[in-house]
Structure formats: C-alpha cells, structure tokens
Amino acid sequence: MARSRYQKFSGRSTFSVQQAYLGEDHLLVVDGVYKERAKRIRYEDIEAILICPTKAGAVVSMLAGLGTMLFTIVMLANLNNSSFVAWLIVALVTAAIFALGLYHRGSAVFGVQTAVQTVILSGLGSRRKSAKATTQLAQRIEAAQGRLTAEALLAAHEAQRSAAWAARGRAKPTTGAAVPPPIQPGRAAATNGPHGGQL
Amino acid sequence: MARPERLSLRALRNVRHMPLPSMPRVHNYGAMHVGEGHDVLLFPAAIRAATAPQVETIIEEGQSSCFFHPKLPATQVCDISGRLICDLCQTEWNGRIVSFEALQSAVSKDDAGAQANTRIRWDNIALGLAVLPLLLWFITIATAPVALFIAIWQGRKGPCSVVQRSGWRYLLAGVLALVQIGLWAFLFLFGFSV
Secondary structure (H helix, E strand, O other): OOOOOOEEEEOOOOOOOOEEEEOOOEEEEEEOOOEEEEEEEEHHHOOEEEEEEEOHHHHHHHHHHHHHHHHHHHHHHOOOOOOHHHHHHHHHHHHHHHHHHHHHOOEEEEEEEOOOOEEEOOOOOEHHHHHHHHHHHHHHHHHHHOOOOHHHHHHHHHHHHHHHHHHOOOOOOOOOOOOOOOOOOOOOOOOOOOOOOOO | OOOOOOOEEEOOOOOOEEEOOOOOEEEEEOHHHHOOOEEEEEOOHHHHHHHOOOOOOOOOOOOOEOOOOOOOEOOEEOOOOOOEEOOOOEEEEOOEEEEHHHHHHHHHHOOHHHHOOEEEOHHHHHHHHHHHHHHHHHHHHHHHHHHHHHHHHHHOOOOOOOOOOOOHHHHHHHHHHHHHHHHHHHHHHHHOOO
16 A cells, blocks of 8 residues: 555544645645545745634533533432433533543634635644644744744834835834824813813 | 735634734734734745735735736636636646646646546545445445446546545445345345245
C-alpha cells in the first residue's frame, strides 16, 4: 500500500465531514462523502490563523452537568428499583458529556485566512484541539514564510498610515500626545443636550 | 458598511472586518470591531500586500479581486487551485476553468489527476450501496449487483481519494454484495421451492 503524502490535521465533526491534511507545502481541506472536493491552501499564502471562542460548548457542558446532577438524584431515588440501571446509564452518559466538555475547554471556531478566502476547519471545534492545531500549523507556515516580528508589523502599520495621508494629499502629522482645544473665555461648560450640553 | 482597511482580518462568524493588531500574536482581539473576540496569529503574508507596490484600484466596493491582478475584479474560480481569477488569467482545459499558472503547474508535474479538486468517491458509493439498502432489505436484490459491479470496475483502478490510499472499502463492499447475492440465490433456489 502506497504511503499517503499527507498527515492528518483535523477530522470529521458532528455536523460536518470536512477533513484537513498537512501536505509538504500546502494544507489540504477535503469535503464530501460521495463527491470529494479538495481545496489546497499553500503555506506561503496563509496570512493568519484565527480562533473565535464560542459559547456553545459551555452551554452544552452546563446542561450536561445539570443533567448529571438531576439523573444522579433520580438514580439514587430508585436505588432498590429495577429502573436503577437505566438511570445509571443516563447519568453516566451525561457525566461523560460534561467531562468531555471540560476536557476540551469549551468550543471554538478555527479559521485560516488567505488573501482571497477564509477557510473554517470544522473538525477543530474545541479550544484544546484549536490550540494544538495552531502550534502544528504555525510551524509549517513559519518554515515557509518565516516569523512575523512586531517591528515588521508596526512598520507595515506605519507605511499604511503614511500611504493613507499621502492619498489625502496631506503630510502625516507628527506623533505626539493629543491635546484638547483650549477653553475659550466666556463660554460656560455644557451640561445638557445630546452631545453633553448645548453649545 | 465602511470599506474594510487594506490591512484587515475577516471575522470568523460574521462578515465584518477588523484591523490588524499591533502584535503578531494576540488573544481576545477584535470584539469592539466585529462583536466577538478572536485569538489571532499573524504571518508575514498578512503584511505582504501592504509592502507591495500600490496600484490604482478599479474594482468596486465589495467585489473580490483577482489573485494575480489585484486591481481587476475576479470573475471565476480556478478549478485546480481554487484561486479567484480574472478574465485575463483564465482559460479552459478539459472542460474546466483554470488559471494559466495552475495549468502550467499541472502540466509540468504531469499529475493533473492528482491536482484535480473534485473526485467521485466510488469506494464510498459502493460501500453505501452495499450497506444502506439493508434497512430496506428487499431492494438489495437490485443494489447488491450494482455495488459488486462498482467494486470490481472501479476497485481495479485503485483508491480514488487524494488522501486515502487504502482500498478496503471496495473489498468490504464487494464481500457484502457477494453475501447479499448469495443469500438471494439461496432464497430463490431453496426458499421458494419449499
């Protein structure tokens, strides 16, 4: 059997069959069961990895925790009853969901941004998986692109600001602390009105 | 909606944009811009556009631009690379719209099949035809021969996935189909004669 040249990066999730693989020079995102659609994202083209924590995992964990408590009480109430085993199984299932939620440290959305698209990897739906995947993917991207330094980023911001001022046809103002305009004599401080007072 | 800044990031759960942070790695960033905090890790490609020579833009607000010509609007998606391309960059090859760069890459590597971005998963189809009809067992009289045919016809060509190199699905589909055909044969030979 020929060895695959791809390394598994993320698997299927509850509601998606999307899978991602790490290739030599690109990230491969595969979707579909009967018709496989592949998307290749070169490491050189990846601009950013974004992770957006969501509340869904916390809500499910909380409900599972409440369910565990409730079903444990019901189970103990039926200790001498034949339905004890059924309640025990239900309590164990909810406890497992609760424990899984704690283990995964909550849910998140993981995305990879390029200049033309943002691809969301649905298999990385937890914070734990996202953190692990970030480390793994960042290594490959930095091997292809190098590491972005804070100085380079600040220089890019500065260049952008200068370009914006140049586009307006004005020189960029010198940096310094912002100074409020002086209070004009004879004008009382405003205390009412939609903008803090009537001028 | 305000036109997004050139150095910007797209939110993951809505269509809004946020400016690039001042540090390459930040946590819980962008809530005031897009409504939700994001953990962001930036790479040099994020500022590549800003350091590249600026050209006069002619695309309208909200339009996507060509990957190779940032000032031209994108009109197609390359079927090989998945990149957005303009009219200048596209050509037709084997019935597909592709960019010249992707075409050159595919031809030079001589593995155009491996570069194709869409494939029919005959192994999953065969396995599906062998397993799913068991829920309505009487239709397996029609589906089992089809599953067996696909398993033999496509199985000889090898795995059809980009990433899965094993042909166990064909094997399993073929065995299940053979069992179903055998059971039907048994039923016809002995079941109806009783």
